[in-house]
Amino acid sequence: MNKDQGFFERVYGVCRLIPKGRVTSYGAIAKYLGSARSSRMVGWAMNSSKSMEDIPAHRVVNRNGVLTGKSHFGGTDAMQQLLEEEGVPVKNLQVQDFEKFFWDPMKELP
DNA sequence: ATCTTGACAGACG
């Protein structure tokens, strides 16, 4: 979470802090990191995180609540099932009641 | 050192 590791390391830190059964958006994380318009960087970081088991990237979706990164989860609906197991209802890669399950790092974290 | 890519987001036409 220190900047020593670079930008995406911080993204990892936030991802790990996402409570189980909650989801957040790339923009929210980017904003929390201070670069609200660098949401792409978050996705980029996740791209690297996909190789890191410690990062629950399945809890990170786009602002629409759509699991855009599902393709990176083996090309199956594994990502969707993971969320459902955690208590997040997902329908066809779309998080149901997204706002309800949305977890804002800036708001939840001190 | 330069160019391309990237799991987004917001603005514009």
Add this chain to the structure above:
DNA sequence: TCGTCTGCCAAGA
């Protein structure tokens, strides 16, 4: 309302 384009910043080739 929907489709398209740009903006943003970092990492890999």
